[in-house]
Amino acid sequence: MYVTISSPHEGVASDKGLSDRPPTLPLTRLAPERHLYYEGDKVERIYQVKSGVVRLTRLLEDGRRQIIAFGYPGDIVGFPFNGHHHTECETLTRVELQPYLLTHLENGRSDPALHASLLQAALREIAAMQDHFMMLGRKTAQEKLASFLAVLADRVGIKTGEFTQIALPMSRADIADFLGLTTETVSRTFSQLRKNKTIALNGVHVVIIRNRAALNALAEGDHG
Amino acid sequence: MYVTISSPHEGVASDKGLSDRPPTLPLTRLAPERHLYYEGDKVERIYQVKSGVVRLTRLLEDGRRQIIAFGYPGDIVGFPFNGHHHTECETLTRVELQPYLLTHLENGRSDPALHASLLQAALREIAAMQDHFMMLGRKTAQEKLASFLAVLADRVGIKTGEFTQIALPMSRADIADFLGLTTETVSRTFSQLRKNKTIALNGVHVVIIRNRAALNALAEGDHG
DNA sequence: CGATAGCTTGAGAGTACTCAAAGTGGGTGG
């Protein structure tokens, strides 16, 4: 969900649990392209992504789609409102999720540390969404894609020698629906960044950041 | 903050407190055009708007602005992340705010009912922001403005005979920065809705909804 | 009553969209 937040994570590390106590519920494992829940479903548990990537989506009646967030390891998905899900959640890759009972979010009687962690996750989510607003409302296509890649590089980039590499498990259409663009525009913008020599592509699903400074500059609006 | 949420409030009523216990802190009163806090400020208390309207803003280095939310009576403003504010908050009108200590959000030891209310407010905020995403990312100028007016009509509209009236304490520029448009486009879109006979304007700051069904249709994308 | 900030309208430009076609690659079946 926090593929929007610019600063490195100060909160929950991806490989740690949310509480010192052992989790009460077993891990949920899902194959790629599976639904975890749908919009309108009753919320019984919320999940921390332990490995893999999920997608949170909202739909308009006429089929327009907005991807609210991509959930990477460490992220919490499934925050309820009035007891129901208001997005749908699908897996992009094979995924492992740690479920938590909703009651642990709602009160801290049984496990105060877990409760506090879940609350912090909710607050982090609010902060992340505020960044995403700026991106959707006020950035150009190039700035949007550059911001997206920059955040991913910070969160899940892998240093390979001189450069940073990132895997993109999602399609161009997913990226478009996350950034408020069309697939064609996303594709064209990738090509621009490639011609810029800011990035290189290794297949469609692997991006190599060749010039991180330039990427950051483009993300903030230095057109050049 | 929830000038984004489509369904009527099921949560906190504007004129009720968040807990059965009397609030410990006195009301904060502010004149129009005053800052409540700035981005980066340390969060010590969060506030419930009791009367008036506030604006939550985020800024980009080059001056681009995104309004994250308008805070109306009942709304909670000032949710922290890592202990700090990540928006700035200014008053649009004379405002009364009920402050709550941050500790009441963070744990329920001293007042569980208040704690639960604040948590619900955070979850409602997440839900509201998800609606706002759809608006910013996937709607046209007309759909955006129609959605905005429809939500305001539900939340703060006043029935005057046949029609519903809404006050807009914010400027056209504020509306533009909320919807991800320019002031010119907002103004032109108001004019379109006026020619449509969907709305009428009584000065710049009062809108009369003449055809609510048409407004709702336009909000969802029925171009006509 | 005049000054000024905010709003509206107009004309033209630019970015992203739509529609269309060609290219690429992963997966399946022969």
Next chain:
DNA sequence: CCACCCACTTTGAGTACTCTCAAGCTATCG
């Protein structure tokens, strides 16, 4: 194992919506 197929991606051409720049208008405040 290779070839075909289909879904996804890329590129192209033209369009449209919103933006920019600019000028007039309105209303609010001193």
